[in-house]
Amino acid sequence: MSKILIRGAKVLGGEQQDVLIDGSVIEAVGTGLSAEGAEVVEAGGKVLLPGLVDLHTHLREPGREDSETVLTGTRAAASGGYTAVFAMANTFPVADTAGVVEQVYRLGQESGYCDVQPIGAVTVGLEGKKLAELGAMHESAAGVTVFSDDGKCVDDAVIMRRALEYVKAFGGVVAQHAQEPRLTEGAQMNEGIVSAELGLGGWPAVAEESVIARDVLLAEHVGSRVHICHLSTAGSVEIVRWAKSRGIDVTAEVTPHHLLLTDEMVRTYNPVYKVNPPLRTERDVMALREALADGTIDIVATDHAPHPHEDKDCEWAAAAMGMVGLETALSVVQQTMVETGLLDWAGVADRMSVKPAQIGRANGHGRPVSAGEPANLVLVDADYRGAVDPAGFASRSRNTPYEGRELPGRVTHTWLRGKATLVDGKLA
Template sequence: MSRLVISGARPLGGDAVDIVIDGDKISEINPAGSTNVDGDRVLVADNLVALPGLVDLHTHLREPGREDAETVDSGTRAAALGGFTCVHAMANTEPVADTAGVVEQVWRLGKEAGWCEVRPVGAVTQGLNGVKMAELGAMASSAAHVRVFSDDGKCVDDAVMMRRALEYVKAFNGVIAQHAQEPRLTEGAQMNEGELSGILGLRGWPAVAEEAIIARDVLLAQHVGSRLHICHVSTAGSVELIRWAKSKGIDVTAEVTPHHLLLTDELATSYDPFFKVNPPLRAAADVEALRLALADGTIDAVATDHAPHPSEDKECEWAAAAFGMLGLETALSVVIDTMVRPGLLDWAGVADRMSTRPAQIGRVAGQGGSIEVGQPGNIIVIDPEVMWTVVPSELASRSRNTPYRERTLPGRVVHTVYAGTPTVVDGALAETKNNERSVTS
């Protein structure tokens, strides 16, 4: 079987090398141009940056139930184009991913699609109802090997339920990923509560509703000695709480979305629901705090919260619109724009926050490795300099609700290699038939 050679790439922006992948593992790393590529498949990457394949902790693939918005296949195509070799599929599908049967279905659909590894997230409570714990152990032991559990979309707001869940998942090294939103403080909430919400007459989603839950949950995690992950951190106050918790040795990790690194609540003045998201876009000071926290590692990971919605759920008045925005195909560009270009993260930092740490948090073996001999062949090649304009109709996602419409962003994925097989070549999806691809389990 022929090998795959990525020629002339610069791993983490370092010296140019040829990366040779044999099967699904990196077999050789040679000085650029020194590899005999006779009979090998070559992906030209002259002086482009190579990173380990990105890992998303927070993706809504919508299948089963809302295939009009996204499917596992369409969502993972978008993921591959965005440089992801692994995504965590959130549990708020219809039916909810709260049983071994549903998580295995999602996992199998991911395997069949073959564009990247799909790791299902299991619901914490049955039907996301917050009342009765789902069969977390069954999901953990299933073929899907669930390690991340979340009622995302809803907060596990009952303190006893949260405590029990944190304790219970210790048995299989799971983590509870909390959607931190105190429900009573956010009834009917539409946007960040601040001066703008008052002027626009949109019900406020106050920072304290996120921070109060984070404060409680880090203390719960400390009390029971469990692992806690905070989804989509959006406020400067949350950053302070997480920083404090880490300083006390509490086992908490956190993610931030690309949109919270770039966009602010000012965009709500258009009343355009493409900017409606949960948690809401916050103030510029929050954006600044989130960038600094991602830079210093207080926030561990970038996670897209890719949330596809059909157009009828966005082409309406603000209050009637669904929360959420696409993210997979623009995440890396936004990180380059907000973190790399201002000098807050170097390429090693990007690899850490978008690949290594999310893989660790999700306990995903075979992802998030370094670009070294013997490591899995999950590698992406990016051109960080190219500028591109986001055209919604050109996205691979089945939905069009990107907040970056008409916006010009830096950096594009040129090649994505997943488990030794190219899924994206020269910026386009590879033509390989899905089922011919080898897939790690």
């Protein structure tokens, strides 16, 4: 059926309207719309947003299909309301050549659940020694515009400068995992009172902040774009705010878990709370929320990091770092930002769809919910409340910090260019 009529949806959380989809585009938005033969979806006041875009997803394929594949990861994305995700380069082999990024791109096209844009590695093998084939990856079928060694920091200032200079030629962006390696050797959690009491190696805030400070200055010097991955400290917020005040072309992201959880959770020694960068203090959490609200932090990105059961069900020191996040991100943002009054639903659309699409140049995504635009949409039951049950996840992995926690909101429908990928909370 080529036509879909979404009746009575609160577009961007505003007044109830009808949205008529014809094929892959939105034909009309208004009240009292009708279309003969159209499939009708009774929204009943649910919130309608542009499809979400995640600039920071780990799909693990190729090489770690035991934790996630492009297919299972995109199914998880559709379940969470995403219509486009950017797949990080730390696969096996590393996505540092045109051949590997094209493989990931094709797998995304075959999945059909959301668009997959590969992120290319900055350096060969993520080793930080030699620039990868940035130009070849950009010119490939995948059209890579975002480059990152995420999981590792590009800690060599000369390499970072060269990368910024290279991507400037085609309007690309380097996304930095800000972690000074010498300051975080043996780090297990945030450095502070809790780490001292637990006897766990500390990951100091300055290890993040010093790299961000260096990189915004390099971006200013080169005149290029730099993006800060998973910003996590109050000090980092102040550095980015200062850089923006100088007109430096810097953008930054925050993860849902850094908006909600603190290092106090580590007292349980449950490795589900082990993540990089680590959970920080309540003061940091509050600073991150305020910065996302005022635009200092541009976007929310999940850093969806799936791991098989055996990599998390072990002692803390041996456990892998990371959390799954695609299927809970919108609920966490609703709780921390909407229900606290820091953002309205239009603000959520801006931080989780419009701006990530702009930063990553995701054509057709993050567009207004208006006539003539691609029908990439998500319908959210904002009144829903329920406990998180990872057994129902579409992701291949279950390493969520929210198991059993009650969160608000539930994605009921997702459309990718007019094709339903999620219907009544179930994958199409």
